[in-house]
Amino acid sequence: MSKLKEFTASSARPLPVLLLADVSGSMSTNGKIDTMNDAVEEMLESFGAEDNTRAEIHVSVITFGKEGAKVHHPLAPASEVRWSRMTAAGGTPMGAALDAATSMIEDRAQIPSRAYRPTIILVSDGQPTDEWQTPLKRLLDAERASKAARFAMGIGDDADTAMLAAFLATAEVRVYRAHEARQIKQFFRWVTMSVTQRSRSANPDSVIAVEPTNLDDFDF
């Protein structure tokens, strides 16, 4: 048998996806947290079912709510994630969640340099209750985290759309606004489609651009 195996990686290149999920108290109203749990579960199933791709999709979920920013699920191949549903309570410490995401992406032990550019998904239904400008600047200035593809969804009328737009920091992708359960699911299907297309593409670092305001035109 070839000795080459001794010198080469034994796993496919990871394509990391980090979900920053708002689990503040307001998410418990109108079934929002249940809908998000269902949508994330569906996304994980889709990622886990992806085979014969150029990249292996890895997922981590960082929640921010009563317990501060917390790694709800550490970064792991999507096919290995055993999903436990999120519960909603407390404030919206989004700044702490941004710092947690930056730390994870900058940590080469968690995301090796052979990984493809990560994707960060930020979902919130309210105003941050902690200082978020400095953590966001840290993320956008960080050597590696700044290169991540970013998606954002504001749920309901109270979502801080300006903050979410600052997180995207690009005119190419807009904040997706969701007002009903169907739209929350649609957003996650859009993200799922974008990530899985990347994982199958010739260059998984290229981000598939789909205008999120036109999602109704897409047959997922």
Next chain:
Amino acid sequence: MSSRSPYEYFGASVAGPRHRAEGRPNEDSWLGIRGAFGTLVVVSDGMGSKRDARRGAQMACRAVLDAVRAWHKAGSSSVDMLLVRIEPLWLALVAPATGRDCAATCLFALAHSRGQLHVAAIGDGFALRRTSRGVEWIVGERKGGFANETDALGYSALWTSRSFPIDGEAVVVLATDGVADDLLPERIEAFVQWLLDDFAGMAPAERWRTLQRELRNWPTPHHTDDKTLVVLAERRAMHA
């Protein structure tokens, strides 16, 4: 073949599974040649999203050779004077296509007959030099960033280059990203030694076939890229 250069080289290049499945050719290219200038090896990876990537890679190898010949003939010793010649020559060779349509990485090592070893690169993949003191990365040591972030000929990118006195023990290895991205950094020295131990002593045709087979049977799951690997070493180091 010139008898002046004590350097030898070997290498191989294969289309990756994705190109094979699509019935497309290998978009990597490599060249090894000896002449009055010394010994030159070049590897190039045509950027996958570009229409004329294969031609870009082939012409990158040719442009380096043409530049080296002209530079050597002009008697210059400044490697910068060599590097500035390459992209204009390459653009002339790929015309009427544009540089953007043919974008390709370019890594080369020249054991110059005037006693210097020059290693230079634009884009990803790796170029390293191994001596008795260990492995020295010229380009490609992954400290930051992620896979598939690259510069290329066609984007007026800056060269990274290093020059060393020829010392008789150095081994230079060049590879495109299809190889570089899956090699374990902590095993790179053992990898170079394996190349010397298992391949340097083979007859050239057998060596080429065996190395092609190794690259084609690349063990990392879901690998898709074209793969090119070239070794340049002083004769004594090659057969030590």
